[in-house]
Amino acid sequence: MKKRLTMFLACLFLSLGVAMAQTHVTGVVISAEDNQPVIGAFVKVLGTTDGAQTDLDGKFELKVPAGAMLEFSYVGMTPKKVKAAPNMRVVLESDSKTMEEVVVVAYGTQKKSAFTGSAAVVKSGDITKVQVTSAVDALKNKVSGVQMTQSSGDPGSSSGILIRGIGSINAGGSPLYVVDGSPFDGDIKSINPQDIESMTVLKDAASAALYGARGANGVIIITTKAGRADRGTITVDAKWGSKSRAIPDYDYITDPAAYYEMYYKGLYNYAVSPDGKGMKPEKAYIWANKNLTNSSSFGLGYNVYTYPANEKLIGTDGKLNPNATLGRMVTGKDGQQYWLQPDNWIDAIYSNALRQEYSATAVGNTDKSTFYGSVNYLQDDGITVASDYRRFTGRLKADYQINDWLRIGGNMNYSHYSTHYANGGNGDSGDSGNMFAFTRIAPIYPLYLRDGNKNIMRHDASGLEAYDYGDNTSTGLGLLRPFLSGSNALSDNRVNLDFADGNTFNGVATVDVRFLKDLTFRSVNSVYLNESRGKGTTNPWFGLYATEKGSVSVQHSRSWSYNYQQVLNWKPVFGLHDFDFMVGHEYYRFTSTSLNGTKTNMFDFDYSELSGAVVTKNTNSSSGFYNTEGWFGRVNYSYDNKYFGEVSYRRDASSRFHPNHRWGNFWSLGGAWLISKESWFNAPWVDELKFKASYGAQGNDNIGAFRYTNTYSIVPSDNAVATVKRSRGNEKISWEKQGMFNVGFDFSFFRQRLSGSIVYFDRSTKDMLAFFSLPITFGWAGYYDNIGDMSNRGLEVELFGDIIRTRDFKWGAHLNLTTYKNKITRIADANKTMWADGAPGYQSGRYFYGEGQSMYTFYLKKYAGVDPETGKALYWQDKYKKNAAGEFELDKNGQPIVEERVKVENTEKATYHLCGTSLPDVYGGFGTNFAWKGFDFSIDFGYQLGGQVYDDNYAAAMNHNRGSAMHVDLYKAWSPENKGSNIPRVQHQDQYTNASSDRWLTSASYFSLQNINLGYTLPAKLTRKYGVSKVRIYAVGDNLWLWSKRKGLDPRQSINGGVSNVLYSNIRTISGGITVTF
Template identity: 35%
Template sequence: MKSQEVGIKPKVNVVLEGDNQMLDEVMVVAYGTAKKSSFTGSASTISNEKLELRPITNLTKGLEGQATGLLTTSGSGQPGEDASIVIRGYGSINASQDPLYVVDGIPFDGSLSSINPSDIESMTVLKDASAGALYGARGANGVVMITTKQGKEGKAQVTWRSTVGWASRAIQPYDMVDQKEFVQLTYEALRNGYVFNSGYSWEQAQQMARAGLSANLGGELYNPFKNYTWDNLINPETGMVQADAVSAWNERWMDAVQRDNAFRQEHQLSVNGGSEKTKYMFSLGYLNEDGILINTGFQRYNARVNVNSNITDWFKANMNASLSNSVQDYSDYDGSSTSNVWYSAQFVSPLFPVYVKGLDGKNVLGEDGKPQLDYGENGRPGSYTDYNPVGGLTDDKSNKKNDVASLRTGVTFGSDKDNFGVFKGIKLNVNFGLDYRNQSRMSYMNMYHGNQATAGGLLTKYNTRMQSYTFNQLLSWNRSFGLHSFDVLAGHEFYAYSYEYLKAGKTNLVDGILELRPGTTLYAADSYTDKYRIESWLGRFNYNYDEKYYFSASLRTDGSSRFHKDHRWGTFWSIGGNWRISKEAFMEDVKWIDNLSLKLSYGQQGNDNILNSDKTSNYYLWQSLYDLDWPNSNQIGGMVSSLENQVVSWEKNGNLNVGVEATFLGSRLSVNAEYYNRKTVDMLLSYPMATSTGFNGYNANVGDMRNSGFEFEIRGTAIRTDDFVWNISWMGSTVKNKVLKLTNTAPEIIKGVYSIKEGMPINTFYMAKSAGVDPATGAQLYWVYDKDENGNIINERISDDYSKASTSKYYQGNRIPDLYGSIGTDFSYKGFDLSVLTSYSIGGKIYDSLYTGSMNAQYATNTWNKHQLRRWQKPGDITDVPRVEINGAYTTTDRFLINASYFAIKNITLGYSLPKDWMRKAKLGNVRVFGSIDNLALFSHLKGMDPQYNFKGETDYSYTPNKTYSFGVEINF
């Protein structure tokens, strides 16, 4: 409520008035600002206070749970990596899903990891066409407006903020079997192979399996049970590992490659101040974050200067500039390669030691008196020969060095003052933005062990250089006449982008010299340059009658160099309205409602940011492309690799938004609810062609898709006294996706375990269906079927024929959750403050390929998940886990589709601000100390699985997210 002053009287009647500060909140929107109460579009604002609660390196990882309709992934836990974001569902099949990032009014092309989150004043997420249509072709997937801190009038204020912390893995490893369980499973897998594949009797198979342990597990050197040999480790009577077998070592590979307490430190210094005419903000930042994987990490230096100057009453100028230098050390391998540490360290046999062992099971020391890493030279079988995950992190080196510069500068002519007469409210803004990024990357694979040992090592160096600039001129006019107010904007914008790529690599290196010149064999040499231009004309009209009825309309036309000159121009538009019902006369007596607004908007946006596996053809879809490096030829020449289609043009996105906003009880309770319907038409797909033409297809605008859903946000103040305040928030969002149209000749696209089919959600799981386990044989059972001449399913039945099952696939759900969002609360009591942020997701499925691999281990050198302990072992067993079998044949089924629901405690922060009278005596402005736990806990349906890894519903052998404990202090002078 508003505070009011009253005179001293015997009797005082006081009528409380609502505090409209929440309604008068000014948001940064496209090409300007807007009051929340007058805004016709859909937007969410995130303050710097929310971002500063979390020890984040990249601002994208601080967005989760902060805005409705915004779905984030955990991505890689590698320090410095971005998280991925989608706003209101999937905008396209082949085009980018990424939103447009705008920094201080200009689209941003630099590295997001170069932005210091402490420099950010606020972020606004624009979600519908009314909010983002002025960005035309680049705003189809939503817009994230980033506003950096500006100077404030007054004497210089100095702020120092330091945090230190320690990180460990946030998601616990999969539960894997121990050494005895592994040997038992390996024995059974060998035995079952002899019985069910080779036709041996049970007794013969048992004997052969016992005899085969040594050859499959690496000889006696790799037998940790030194009181038994491989031949007698299995008790012939029980078929079990001898009960009194004692292991000489039990080294955990994940412990060996990880840090338990990866150190993190961050220090920030900022100065702001200024006069009535000129205001400034200057900041310096330093971050050093060790990764939880040894020899990985991220280091960044930042500097920023923001200056705003009112030179005269009618002339203003501003300049925002930032510099960043960063180095990222990382592991270069991914996927299921043995050289990928996240694969090998998790799934290698627990029998294999980290360090070389003697026949007595003790470490063999090197000349330096230290244990030697075991690379498998002593007969370790399988793909792990000549490789050690710890050695992979210490012997190989990969890093990225980024130099990033960003400049935003502009001038404004005009004034809102009355003495300007007819020119009052007319302004001309001229703005220029420049982004530059130079990245040098090195990947070194050593010459002694691992993938490139036989090639004498491999050194690859990359250099990429990106620069872009935006130049716009904006003419605006805003005036009020009685109850009527309006503002008009017209402008022109030009955007130019350039990207240069260079790669070179050599093998047969000279040890210790990480330069290309000494290498004797050329491995790779590649380069290309991409240039991209957009020219735009734009306009906007906003009207307001009596702060009760609001109307807005915007129009933008873009010409993109990615399309042929006859089809490169696209026109995008939006209209929107906002009715403040609470301002109507019939609402005057409803005192408990502070504000009630109804919003409606519709518009169309475009997308030309098309993805393709061939980097060059991303941007030249309308042209024929020639390949001058085609295989199976020793002659100079070229071949047509891509057919032209000059009529290829924009993907278009129609966006409907209906919203209700309400505040109650003196702004102690606010409720926002919105419905959106987002239809993408003319999606770019490959239109199939007859193979006799020599081409698979050509690019064409043929696909349609829809996303729709609801969003709600409830915020309330449960308790508010002079000393104690308790706030609560709950956000929730839904999204329903449906592919409406593909090509006439191919109404379905199948990629692995995924299907994209007309009438179904994107990336629907398409795989065999499990029918349980045969109690007699332990075989995996499947539902299989035949098809008639019309393609209808007939003769559906249960079978153990995996080959038939691989062609009898079913549609089995997708990753899209039924509901996702966040729940947060914060308390303040005198100088103490406590905040808690949690996130949740309900529904959806994930295909966990990591779990699948550990349940279907095909080789004796790969380990198993503990769920194998409930496997079928003998005729008559009733279980859902089939028999283990070396070199067994399987097909992927829905048995490995895991419920994607989760609940996560994202952050808990406790702070204390020292009493102000203490600070005055110390001549300090404010001192706050705080502690924070980030990514504290995750509750999901499978231990080890990361349900937030990506939007597609898959997992990978990738860097796990981090849990961070941090402590800090912020001092204002």
């Protein structure tokens, strides 16, 4: 009993001692920068998992063991360790000074103050503000030197991207993506944007030279989020929104009556014109009315108005008969009664759609490890029928400190996706399989077949509405539509299938070994798998493939890529001299296989497999590979953290070249001077000022495989095997060499209130890889060779303003602009097939590629206006000077000398000229953001000035084509009462009115409202009562508004000035969401 009592008293006193050893600590955390409380700072008891966060007043309280050490930390501030005491006042210093930020570079990181190149960083806060399927789209209008295009709004589509201009005529221009240190071949859409901590754009050669062969067009380094060493959190985010068409139609004539009137005018003018029928007005009136709606080579084929039998649809005044009423009953060729009325095809093609996305992340740590895990689901419905995108992603990232000298890490990402594609055909308005071509259909045609009771008829076999195919064979109606006759692609897209799904996996394993204090080794090994299966069917009842009783196509592809890196770093310090030596080796391999087949005569349309059809049309399989290997090294030097230097070298080999020409040498040299650290520099308003300059040389091998050897197509010939020449090999082709000079200033003024950079760059390409055409007599189409040079010279400006910084209110702003000039500096003599306005080169389509000219320089005939007497279109023709003998006089280049220019009607006599480039003079973005008492708001704009687009859409609508849309600008056309017009008179079959010329060149300038984000974070005092760390409710809108030279025109579709409205329209998305952190 005594023993038990002794034990009890011992435990009691021990417990009391522990309790008495606990100290109640209170305090406040203050920012040294503005002397304001730090809200949400984390206070951790070192050696334990205990901790707390500061409230809205920056205050905290917690119980700690006597003599405990506390660590205070907050994002953007330097952590501080302080011994616990009553009534503490802890001041945290900011570590977010512009020049002290860390920049992710090739195979490592660098302090921004020591960085000699040009890079831009977009952080997770900016990425999560926008609704993007591909994280790279978050770069739009955010980074100087980066041009992005969006040709389609199809769910799952991605933007095109160029960094610092165009590097080649034929070789690829896409940048290299590096994810967590390893080059990434996959689809960026497989990465959940909310998993990304930052994206760093390396723009100059000095920054990207160490990536050798694959970094010539710039590098985008994606760093995913990792576990935090201070605390664990769980975050859930959900957003729901609506998508709609962002780009409106062109100003087409949409009223059926107005369309008939305009079309009648063209027929009437043709009838009275001397180069038409040459009729008197009375006969022309009768002839135009007779041919207006018939199925002759002049008529529209459909009359959807009812009017008295003894009257005409259009009166002598050119207006619709006032007795005419919309809608008409007709007897089809099958004897049935059909009701004709026009439908709104655009409303049938486009409608609002749902976008919803859900994410959950977990972040944690132990004393030796950190981990990050996430899942994400995206449902992105299309704004048209038969289009959507689904994606599920999961990521797990962890690292573990095994002992003092060894650390290992793993990072795995899995993605499953599925998508339905709306058939856009070939993107041509004349493609009958293109659903979007019907945006150009006249507003007089029915979309559906209706019976005599005016009800939409049904097609029993498909279970769909009965559609009007506009021909006289597939339905009983028997009317012939001249525009896309025999087609109803909207119907085809509802019943035909175009589907794909797939799985991707990306795994990265790292090993970090510390041999000595300053000597480390790092191994990064990655694997990427992309496996996809596609399926397409065409229905057996109507449309383009009905005669084949349906068809099914199946495709399967698989690709693997492997990357292995070994890097050794030594970072010795000798007094004021800091060194960073790095050497490494990298091996990369990519392999792919594919298998596909097509069969027709399907047994059952619901069974869409090859085994469900009986007639084999084709089968095919292929495989490919691509290897690179490189050895590299870099030396960074810093003296007194004031003078910086960097030298790098890489020797790379590519399997795309002949073994004798596979190796290339690439290097860079850079330096920086932190002027503001000089003792003689006395400008208190300057925080930091740095001058930097660099030059680097890189290679580009992006031309496809086996260009160095002859290639052939294997074809059947009388049941035997035959070969057909494809392309001729050239074993001498080698690296396209790119060099870039970079010079500029980084700066920060007024206690970081204003910061930014100004940089000049000169990017030159030597030995451009281009395709050299051969005469047909050679049997080969041509071959690749290093046959030209090009340059891009420009200026980039980035400004960031931290305008107001108080406890309750913050206001910031940002602006970036880029201006550059592209020039082809050399064309191989063999490709100088012509001269244009004094420049030697060659023509390809609408473009002229010539020495001294920009890429995408338009080569067109020049429009000279309208003949005020006849209303005919006029064009400029050069007349050449002749000598007394009647021979042309030539200039120093051997070209005829122009004596005068005259106006002609016949475009075949007109002269081609250089008509400017599609590339803009200036582009960029700007925006501002506010935060006040829990509310936050940001808005971002994009802009482009200069450049031209060739507006095919407008050209098509300004012509008198049978059954296609016409633009309201035709009301401004020439007439006897409007002889001063610059638009030719409306006349049917005038072959010169809409000829290809610079008349259709339109300014590529635009101004866009890219993003708005508005949020409110609930008070922490409220949320913590329920065990929740943070709750933010928000609304976000993307791609909200666009101004361009013409309604319906979107210059952002391409770099080369090609635009089209017969593609999937770009979209506007408006959503609301909530983010909860535990």
